[in-house]
Amino acid sequence: MATKAIGVLTSGGDAPGMNAAVRAVVRAGLSYGMRVMGIQRGYNGLLNGEVVEMNLRSVSDIIHRGGTVLYTARSPEFNTPAGVQKAADKCHEIGIDGVVVIGGDGSFRGARDLTGAGIPCIGVPGTIDNDIASSEYTIGFDTAMNTAVQMVDRLRDTMESHDRCSVVQVMGRRCGDIALQTGIAVGATSILVPEVPFDFQKDIVDRMTFTQKTGKKHFIIIVAEGVGGVEKLAKNIEEATGIETRATILGHVQRGGSPTLRDRVVGSRMGAVAAKLLHEEKSNRVVVMRGGKITDLDITEALNMKRVFDKDLYDIALRISI
Numbered sequence: 001m002a003t004k005a006i007g008v009l010t011s012g013g014d015a016p017g018m019n020a021a022v023r024a025v026v027r028a029g030l031s032y033g034m035r036v037m038g039i040q041r042g043y044n045g046l047l048n049g050e051v052v053e054m055n056l057r058s059v060s061d062i063i064h065r066g067g068t069v070l071y072t073a074r075s076p077e078f079n080t081p082a083g084v085q086k087a088a089d090k091c092h093e094i095g096i097d098g099v100v101v102i103g104g105d106g107s108f109r110g111a112r113d114l115t116g117a118g119i120p121c122i123g124v125p126g127t128i129d130n131d132i133a134s135s136e137y138t139i140g141f142d143t144a145m146n147t148a149v150q151m152v153d154r155l156r157d158t159m160e161s162h163d164r165c166s167v168v169q170v171m172g173r174r175c176g177d178i179a180l181q182t183g184i185a186v187g188a189t190s191i192l193v194p195e196v197p198f199d200f201q202k203d204i205v206d207r208m209t210f211t212q213k214t215g216k217k218h219f220i221i222i223v224a225e226g227v228g229g230v231e232k233l234a235k236n237i238e239e240a241t242g243i244e245t246r247a248t249i250l251g252h253v254q255r256g257g258s259p260t261l262r263d264r265v266v267g268s269r270m271g272a273v274a275a276k277l278l279h280e281e282k283s284n285r286v287v288v289m290r291g292g293k294i295t296d297l298d299i300t301e302a303l304n305m306k307r308v309f310d311k312d313l314y315d316i317a318l319r320i321s322i
């Protein structure tokens with residue numbers, strides 16, 4: 001029988017630590033005696049046959065780099081039954097027997113469909129948002145939060161000098177985890193997340209006025225991208241409180257940069273487990289963190305799970321950031 005060959009791709013938004021996961025898939029895969037192919041530009045690259053054979057040295061010097069050395073892309077063509085079949089045919093043509101897909105929920109849906117078309121796939125959660133219900137942690141989350149904290153600390157310096165209020169939008173389209181953790185770490189007076197409705201007067205103005213009476217003169221309000229509207233919010237705060245207010249959108253700066261130790265280690269562990277699962281002929285699985293341990297679940301089961309927002313942590317933030 002010919003040597004088994006596996007492919008690895010990164011899909012959706014990039015995240016720091018994806019390179020550590022790619023490196024682990026390649027090195028663990030080779031250690032099991034499999035060939036490993038790097039598929040560039042996600043499912044799109046697979047459809048176009050953008051595939052390079054990897055060896056031990058192909059992934060040298062990447063563990064500390066942000067972004068993804070395999071590049072990433074969105075692929076409208078792959079999101080059709082014909083596109084999935086074409087991708088499966090391409091795998092047969094190139095000789096790829098299984099694929100590790102590093103990305104978010106959308107990428108996992110693609111992995112499930114490609115498995116259905118006869119190519120065993122394993123998902124690895126990589127996205128800064130931490131918005132995958134089946135996993136307590138997604139690769140890139142820690143680095144993104146640390147970047148956000150550093151940026152807000154800088155804003156705090158200038159807000160403090162001017163007795164101002166800073167309204168800062170952090171990433172997280174449907175998930176307030178970056179906002180919540182960053183908000184706690186910077187002592188934000190209010191944290192607005194898509195999971196919890198807010199009342200402008202009670203949750204922002206009253207909290208600022210109360211804190212002002214205790215002697216505080218500068219304020220930080222953290223807003224998740226999914227809530228948005230920071231320019232208008234800043235204007236409304238200035239009008240309601242008389243405190244000069246500035247809005248800042250941190251944006252894609254949170255997606256870049258050298259991964260933290262946590263993202264390098266979790267990426268390495270998850271990538272190695274994914275290669276092992278393909279070596280063991282497993283299919284349609286997603287590597288997840290549950291109870292602090294790395295394990296795996298059926299992709300369809302994982303995709304049906306509902307995310308639970310950490311309301312207890314949110315309540316702690318409100319209690320102590322005042």
Ligand code: F6P
Binds near residue numbers: 013128129172
């Ligand atoms: O999913 C990660 C993420 O950074 C979200 O927080 C954000 O909404 C989105 O990707 C931005 O996507 P794009 O890179 O396409 O602008």
